[in-house]
Amino acid sequence: MSTFLDSSDRTERGGPSRTATGHRSLRDKQGNAPWRTIKNRLCTGLLTVAMALGMLPLALIIGYTAYRGAGVLDVGFFVENEPPWRRDGGGYAAGFFGTAYIMLHAILYSVPLGIATAIYLVEYGGGKLAMAIRFFTDVMTGIPSIFVGLFVYGLLIGALGFGTFPAAVAIAIIMLPIITRSAEEMLKLVPDEWRNASRALGAGKATTIVRTVLPAAAPGLATGSMLAIARGIGETAPLILTALGSQVVVTAFTDAAQSAIPLQVYRGINQPFEAGIERAWGGALSLFLLVLIMVILARWIGSRTTKRRG
Amino acid sequence: MMIDSQATHASRDEAAPSDGAVFELTDVACSYGGLTAVRDVTMNLGRNRVTALIGPSGCGKSTVLRCLNRMNELIPGARVSGTVRYNGEDIHAADIDPAEVRRRIGMVFQKPNPFPVSVYDNVAFGPRLNGFRGDLDGLVEDCLRRVGLWSEVEHKLRSSGLALSGGQQQRLCIARAIAVEPDVVLMDEPCSALDPIATLAIEDLIQQLKDSYTIIIVTHNMQQAARVSDMTAFFSVGDADSSGHRAGTLIEFDTTNTIFTNASDQRTEDYVAGRFG
Numbered sequence: 001m002s003t004f005l006d007s008s009d010r011t012e013r014g015g016p017s018r019t020a021t022g023h024r025s026l027r028d029k030q031g032n033a034p035w036r037t038i039k040n041r042l043c044t045g046l047l048t049v050a051m052a053l054g055m056l057p058l059a060l061i062i063g064y065t066a067y068r069g070a071g072v073l074d075v076g077f078f079v080e081n082e083p084p085w086r087r088d089g090g091g092y093a094a095g096f097f098g099t100a101y102i103m104l105h106a107i108l109y110s111v112p113l114g115i116a117t118a119i120y121l122v123e124y125g126g127g128k129l130a131m132a133i134r135f136f137t138d139v140m141t142g143i144p145s146i147f148v149g150l151f152v153y154g155l156l157i158g159a160l161g162f163g164t165f166p167a168a169v170a171i172a173i174i175m176l177p178i179i180t181r182s183a184e185e186m187l188k189l190v191p192d193e194w195r196n197a198s199r200a201l202g203a204g205k206a207t208t209i210v211r212t213v214l215p216a217a218a219p220g221l222a223t224g225s226m227l228a229i230a231r232g233i234g235e236t237a238p239l240i241l242t243a244l245g246s247q248v249v250v251t252a253f254t255d256a257a258q259s260a261i262p263l264q265v266y267r268g269i270n271q272p273f274e275a276g277i278e279r280a281w282g283g284a285l286s287l288f289l290l291v292l293i294m295v296i297l298a299r300w301i302g303s304r305t306t307k308r309r310g
Numbered sequence: 311m312m313i314d315s316q317a318t319h320a321s322r323d324e325a326a327p328s329d330g331a332v333f334e335l336t337d338v339a340c341s342y343g344g345l346t347a348v349r350d351v352t353m354n355l356g357r358n359r360v361t362a363l364i365g366p367s368g369c370g371k372s373t374v375l376r377c378l379n380r381m382n383e384l385i386p387g388a389r390v391s392g393t394v395r396y397n398g399e400d401i402h403a404a405d406i407d408p409a410e411v412r413r414r415i416g417m418v419f420q421k422p423n424p425f426p427v428s429v430y431d432n433v434a435f436g437p438r439l440n441g442f443r444g445d446l447d448g449l450v451e452d453c454l455r456r457v458g459l460w461s462e463v464e465h466k467l468r469s470s471g472l473a474l475s476g477g478q479q480q481r482l483c484i485a486r487a488i489a490v491e492p493d494v495v496l497m498d499e500p501c502s503a504l505d506p507i508a509t510l511a512i513e514d515l516i517q518q519l520k521d522s523y524t525i526i527i528v529t530h531n532m533q534q535a536a537r538v539s540d541m542t543a544f545f546s547v548g549d550a551d552s553s554g555h556r557a558g559t560l561i562e563f564d565t566t567n568t569i570f571t572n573a574s575d576q577r578t579e580d581y582v583a584g585r586f587g
Contacts, residue, residue, distance in 0.1 A: 194426070195384075196384065197423045197424075197486075198435070199381065200381060201416070202410065203439050
């Protein structure tokens with residue numbers, strides 16, 4: 001030990017290693033400490049560069065979308081229909097309305113079903129069926145979204161035609177596994193002590209779930225659902241095969257091609273006309289802002305819970 | 311969930327409650343996933359008395375307590391045999407609703423477990439559940455007064471039950487349990503998570519509640535058993551069976567005074583004298 005900790009030979013040679021009181025200075029580094037300091041700085045530097053490189057695409061996407069899209073965003077963009085692509089002006093009212101209409105229905109189908117599945121998995125399941133549901137939910141999370149579009153296309157389009165309802169079904173299928181898995185985690189976080197307390201007061205299993213478990217998990221369930229909505233709102237591939245797209249506001253539920261923001265962006269950017277492309281950037285930026293709002297809302301709901309429990 | 315019960319409907323009706331007994335346990339045994347946790351428990355628990363269940367860890371005292379209001383059924387793989395009679399009725403009979411058993415026989419847990427709602431809503435939970443019609447505010451106040459918590463929470467009825475101290479939370483849980491007007495309150499080591507001052511408050515409370523309720527308390531603390539209980543049941547781990555598994559069993563049940571000063575079983579005497587193990 002003394003060989004590398006003892007720096008007496010250096011202090012004998014003098015130098016800045018003694019304090020005013022004659023004690024060994026803290027600045028007199030021992031053993032391999034100088035090399036360790038260099039290694040530490042080197043690694044910190046490398047990691048910082050890696051982080052910056054990782055953030056670069058994200059920053060570029062946000063920056064460039066804002067740069068290209070900001071000029072288009074005005075009140076008219078949100079309330080006017082899109083003119084033919086070569087013409088200036090107008091907006092994505094069709095897309096905003098279509099997305100809201102489709103999402104409303106998708107939420108209506110996927111959130112109750114997803115939470116109900118999670119309740120089954122956490123409160124009732126435990127056997128082979130629950131394991132199978134978990135497995136297929138995981139598979140569904142990773143399924144390419146065009147498959148979902150194709151499936152709904154084959155199942156519904158023949159009978160109902162393109163439109164709001166098939167699109168909502170496709171988006172709901174994409175959101176369902178995300179909601180189920182996040183809701184399952186949230187329900188698992190509810191302590192058994194609360195379930196026991198409720199049962200000991202004479203509440204049945206169903207009553208305990210409705211009056212104790214769900215209220216306790218509610219903010220978490222809302223956060224999970226919000227993140228699923230953020231995912232669903234940007235889906236494009238399944239909409240190509242189900243909503244088809246429109247440049248004017250469509251109020252029909254079935255049998256009339258419906259618009260959506262990502263779909264309108266996809267169509268607009270494909271045209272050889274500057275005006276249509278400009279509007280597509282505006283649509284992309286507003287979609288990004290919508291998702292941002294969703295995620296912030298989800299975080300905010302989540303943080304409110306931690307405060308209340310703490 | 312399977313429940314072995316030797317009681318038939320005919321014998322249930324004939325069996326009159328013996329003098330002052332709320333619970334009559336006959337040959338009660340309890341197992342989890344095939345492993346017997348406790349067996350050969352036969353005892354009568356008296357009305358408006360405090361009965362303490364004591365014994366070393368793993369002796370099955372908490373299991374016996376949870377048998378009394380069928381809470382152990384919530385543990386997967388749990389199985390009960392023998393008979394538990396409550397006021398002469400077999401609580402495991404096919405036509406008995408476990409929810410009704412638990413409404414009559416309340417429970418306070420080891421770890422204070424108020425719901426993550428307001429103080430008021432915690433106490434009102436049971437009455438609301440049972441469709442209480444009437445002066446809910448008055449009932450909540452009454453219950454909080456009986457556990458000595460009213461003056462401390464009077465002005466924060468709307469704030470979270472989880473914001474209270476550990477001792478206050480446990481008294482809130484007792485208030486919540488008595489709000490459904492049970493006959494019996496089961497307490498599973500209610501003070502083990504509390505400091506000595508909060509423990510004393512709970513013990514005082516047990517003495518006051520004794521007049522209105524039958525109280526059965528599991529405790530690891532022998533001084534506590536000696537302080538609060540009228541009757542004491544001593545459990546211990548029995549002899550190993552052929553596979554080496556040792557199930558808990560009831561060793562001795564008598565007045566607390568007898569158990570602590572003049573126990574008839576050597577194992578009881580050793581345990582209360584601190585010579586166990």
